[in-house]
Amino acid sequence: MQSVQIVLSLVAVATVVATFADRVSVPAPSLLVVAGILVGLLPVAERIHVTPEVVSLVVLPPLLYAAGEELSWRELKNLWRPVALLAVGLVLVSAAAVGYVTTLLTPMPLSVGFVLGAVLASTDPVAVTALGRRLSLPPRLQTLVQAESLFNDATSLILFRIAVAAAVAGGVAGWSGVAADFLLLAGGGALVGVLMAAVISFVRRRTEDPVLESVIALLTPYVTFVLAENVHASGVTAVIVTGVILGVRAHRLTNSGIRLQLTAVYGTLIFILESVVFSLIGIQLPGQIEELAGQPWIPAALVIAVVLVVVRVAWMFPLSAVQQWRGGGRIRPAWQVPAVVSWAGARGVVPLAAALSIPATLPHRPLLMVLTTSVIVISLVVQGFTLAPLVRLSGLAVAPDNTEYSSAKAHLSDVALTYIDELADLEAASPVALRRVRRSLEAQNELEQAPDELADAYGQLRRDVLAVQTAEVARLHGSGKISEETRRRLQLHLDRQDQRYLT
Structure with missing residues (x-):
């Protein structure tokens, strides 16, 4: 009962913090970490013990899945080279430098230092997505960071x-063994993700019950994660791949009502x-310090935090220069993009999940936990408050492209009117219903006005028109x-x- 009360209290505090964050234009994760540290200094924090399963199994899968669904597949295809260099090359260099x-x-x-390096080498999708929601970055840059x-x-x-297995064994694994394990985990996770996306797509295309759709959507990341882990593949990779694929196919799998419901359900869960x-990250730190x-x-924590930023800057600026040179850019590359991408590398939930799963038998585990949590806190607070x-x-x-949005809306209206004209020429619908649909399309306040009585023919015809507009989007x-952001707003x-x- 105390655990439930603590969780409810954290959600209540987070709601207040998020409201305050909106007013002062500060990322909520940064304020939540600070609030968590303050709560961690209170006597009640002594009863809060976070197990690895709570973060890695309960919290992490849906957060990764939701972040994957938000990713623009079209932009990702255009950016796969820099993404690969950052997601693999920079991780390896950062882990080695920190170790x-x-x-x-x-x-x-x-061997133990390399465990810490592997924990802190990656940026966090939950933190980065949360920090980037209010930044209004260009679509390509936002996709690159996410x-x-x-x-x-x-x-x-x-x-x-791999690093934990080597450290527990008392040495460092050979490069051939590391490469083989890496390919097995990553390849197996990707394969499980693709298969799960295919199965879920098949099921959801044949399901029209909103409750069942919500249950399936909520279970998808958990089932994917557990299945991948049970076959000794990477559950994180599987969840990400499943989320990206289903995010691309979302408009084909469900109807409008279910999409709106899932948006509300998942939005609440993610919040x-x-x-x-994020509150737990801050709460953990005071108790961990006492154990030392x-x-x-x-x-050590300050130097490691600085090393991560320096390595990221040293990787990003040459990479940006090469990309600009290959694209025919100026001889002197601009500093803006590599600077923002470098500073956007906040750490968060994923490093915490990894640190909590460190075996108790590993030497220096308390120091590992303190250093991990401290670097996460420094990252979220310093970079979170200064990134904007x-x-x-x-x-x-960039300001929201209302011109593009308005133009696309006008185009959809034209498409709908053309469709009405075609139906009228073919005499394929009731003339009365056609006239009513045309008047509603041409009315400027159509969104605000809803007739008290709608004939079945009119309602069905109106939905057919919307289906044509959806296909045009x-x-x-x-x-x-049109951009991904415009597509989502129009949908x-x-x-x-x-x-x-x-009806």
Whole structure:
């Protein structure tokens, strides 16, 4: 009962913090971590013990799945090279740098230091997505940051599992063994993700019950994660792949009512999970510090946090210069994009999940936990509070493209009117119903006005028109004429209209 009360209290506190964060334009995760530290200093925090299963099994799968669904597949296909270099190359370099520095600053051997490096090497999709929601970055840049944070988590956690196995065995695994394990975990996870996406697509295309759809959507990340882990593949990779595939196919799998319901259900779930987990990151730190019995850790935590940023900057700026040179850019590359991408590399939930799963028998585990949590807190607070000002200073922030949105809406109206004309020419519908649909399409306040009585023919015809518009949205997006953000806004607009004409 105390655990339930604590979770409810954290959600209540998080709601207040999120409201305050909106007013002061500060990312909620950063304030939640600070609030968690303050709560951790209270006596009640002594009763809060987070098990690895709570984060890695209960919290992590739906957060990764939701982040994968938000990813733009079209942009990802255009950015796969830089994403791969960041998600694999930068993770390996960061893990090696942190592992080496850790051995210089702490009594940890290299094998244990490399475990810490693997834990902290990746950015966090939950934190990055939450931090990036209010930044209004260009679509390609937003996709780059989110895709990197998703796929480098898979790399980092696979590397972590290999590093832990080597550390427990008392040595460092050979490169051939590491490569083989990496391919097995990553390849197996990707395969499970593809198979699960196919199965879920098959089931959801034949399900029209909103309750069943909600249950299936909620269970999908958990079942995918457990299935992948049971076959000794990467559950994180499987969940990410499933989320990306189903996110692309979402508009084909369900109707408008279910899409709106799933948006509300998943939005609520993600808010609760993010609220609890970011608060728990802060709450864990005071108790972990007490377990060290006065061992010096602050200099090491600060240096490791700086090393992660320096390595990221040293990787990003040359990569950006090469990309610009290959694209025929200026001789002197711009600093804005690599600076923002470098500073957007916040750590968060995934490193916490990995750290909590470190075996109790591993030497220096308390110090590992403190360093991990400290670096996460430093990252979320320092980078979280300063990322938005950096984006504004860089001039990369873009206002919502209302022109594109308005133009696309006008185009959809034209498509609908053309469809009505075709039906009238073919005498394929009631003339009265056709006239009513035309008047409703031409009315400027159609969204605000809903007739008290709608004939069945009119309602069905109106929904057929919306189906044509939905198909046109998919065509415009597929041909690259509208962005992912515009597609989502238009689809929501059409889904809301569709619900008004259900018989």
